[in-house]
Amino acid sequence: MMADGDASVREQYEAYPYPARDPADEARRLITGSPSHLLEIEHFVLAGGLAGNLRALVAGGGTGDGAIMLAQQLQDRGAGSVTYLDMSAASLQVAQARAKARALGNISFHQGSLLDLPKMDWPPFDYIDCCGVLHHLASPEDGLAALLSVLSEDGGLGLMLYGELGRTGVYPAQRAIARLAGGDPAEERLDLARRLVEAMPEGNWLKRNGHVSDHLAGDDAGFYDLLLHSRDRAYLVAEIAALMDAADLRISGFLPPGEYDPCQYLDDPELNARAAALPPTERWALAEELSGAMKTHVFYAVRKGNIHGGAASGFDPTxxxxxxxxxxxxxxxxxxxxxxxxxxxxxxxxxxxxxxxxxxxxxxxxxxxxxxxxxxxxxxxxxxxxxxxxxxxxxxxxxxxxxxxxxxxxxxxxxx
Ligand SMILES: C[S@@+](CC[C@H](N)C(=O)[O-])C[C@H]1O[C@@H](n2cnc3c(N)ncnc32)[C@H](O)[C@@H]1O
Missing domain, CATH: 3.90.930 (Outer Surface Protein A; domain 3)
Incomplete structure (x- = not known):
């Protein structure tokens, strides 16, 4: 049976497929990003090895950004396939129309919950994308375990979780909106929320947070996702490290790598040397504390036992x-x-x-x-x-x- 929280998350994505996309736009551009760019998968999951006939799953694929990019890149290479899964029929339809507009023959579309993956009897995947999804689940840990149930031993994950510091002001604003408009139907809530944000004084942390202003000024799907979501949480880098560690996973890199290098923010030689001497997780966490701008964390992870995978390192002539x-x-x-x-x-x-x-x-x-x-x-x-x-x-x-x-x-x- 579906819990109340799950039902309202699903209702939201039926009403507001995210991100809002028009399949007609495929004729003029391919949206690329992270995670799941094929080059990133090769670098951060396959340690600089060729992806070849990659079998990828995009879990919680939404309107298709990650699935369409990866399927197009694989089709251009002439090998590999993408399995798309999402519980929202409306999102799936948009993603499917985008694939059709590009004549992509290497994606299969499935409607369902990623929590049911262990029961699906699918052969293991080499790569799983789960971008902006786990933080909407009642238990992100259970969601991660479900993903791992269909990940091959030497495969890897490309994940995105919300970043706490870059979302400063979001959660108090969510609570304020819920207080005033919690019980109203979605469209009225949206209207009231837009008016409430407008009315907030300039000193409000949400208003001062330039990192989320694109969603405040943007379309309904983005605004709803930011401030009216029925369930989301944000993570500090250290919390992500703990989540991965508990699942026996090793983080192979955050993206873009330079944003997670504290030395990029420090000109003082002594501070720089101290930062450089820290172990990787502490360096990433320090970069987050210094930057303050990370509203999402995009990263790749492989199983701890996968000694051949992970990030490519060092150089050799091959x-x-x-x-x-x-x-x-x-x-x-x-x-x-x-x-x-x-x-x-x-x-x-x-x-x-x-x-x-x-x-x-x-x-x-x-x-x-x-x-x-x-x-x-x-x-x-x-x-x-x-x-x-x-x-x-x-x-x-x-x-x-x-x-x-x-x-x-x-x-x-x-x-x-
Ligand atoms: C914020 S959107 C992200 C979409 C896409 N991954 C992207 O980055 O553009 C979250 C998506 O996860 C889906 N979702 C949430 N919980 C899910 C679950 N348990 N199983 C499958 N899909 C889920 C929603 O329907 C929605 O399409």
Whole structure:
């Protein structure tokens, strides 16, 4: 039997499929994001190994953002499949129409609760996306256990959970709205809530929180999801670490990696050195405390016993680097003009200076060439650089572009 809370969560997503999407827009753009970008799965789940014939489940797929992106990327590669699951029929219809608009033949659609996964008799998945769903369950722990019941031993998860500090002001506002409009039908509640937010004094923490202003000013589905949800909770990094640890999972990375590196926020050398010396979970938690801007936490996790999976680390000549959503030629051309890259990290614009020679290396990154092949091409083009020097040069590029989630490892070419 469905608990009351489950029924009202489902009613919300029948009335307001989230996020609001128009299938006609598929003709002009593919929405990409995290988690579940294929390059991220290869980097953070498969340790830089090729995804090949990946079997993916998108649990609580909503209107399809993650499922459509991954299915399109897999279809472009000519291998792999996506299973979409959501309890909301209205959301499923939108996702299905988007898949049809793209002529995606590699997604199967199922309506149901992820809590029933252990009973579904599906063969194990290599990868499971569960983005913005577990924090709406009565027991996120039970939801995670249900996901793990259909995850292969060497598979991994891409998750998103709300971040507590970035959602400052949301929960008092939710309570205020419930006090004044709790018993009203959804549409009236929405109207009253919009008026209440309008009436709040400027000093109110919700009004002061620029990190959630897009949802306040946006469409009904986003506003409802932020302030009228019947059930949600937010997490600190340390709480996520405890949740994963209790499920025998190991976090392989938060995204974008640079936002979770406290040293990106610290210029003071002593503070920086102390932060760098902390163990990973404490570094991530410190970054969250310093930033204050994290309204969601996107991360990947693998089983603790999976020693071959997780995040790609170190460099060797067989590794194949790939730029994520950034054409190499455009980036290289920009760097030819100026070595300075401006990018936003943790809500703050930062400038990064790439080393001399970076443009020539970046221009050769095509997601197919290994580091050995890139090095070989450089030498063939007249750049006199031995392997250790090339490794150093690549490393200093990686240390800037990877934190921005622009450079990942997509696979290996052993025979290159
Ligand atoms: C905030 S939306 C996120 C949608 C999508 N994952 C995304 O990130 O765009 C949450 C989705 O989870 C679904 N959901 C909530 N509880 C669920 C459950 N127990 N089983 C399956 N789907 C669920 C809702 O119907 C809704 O579509």
């Amino acid at each position: 590794m194949v680097p790939a730029l994520r959503e950034m054409p190499a030629a455009r980036l290289a051309a920009g760097l030819e003009k100026s070595p300075v890259l401006r990018a936003e990290l943790g809500g703050v614009e930062r400038r990064f200076e790439l080393p001399a020679g970076a443009a020539a290396i970046i221009a050769l990154i095509d997601g197919g060439r290994s580091l050995r092949q890139i090095h070989g091409r450089l030498r063939a083009g007249g750049v006199k650089m031995n392997w250790p020097d090339f490794e150093d040069a690549f490393s200093s590029i990686f240390d800037i572009l990877h934190p921005l989630n622009l450079l990942l490892f997509a696979g290996r070419k052993a025979d290159a």
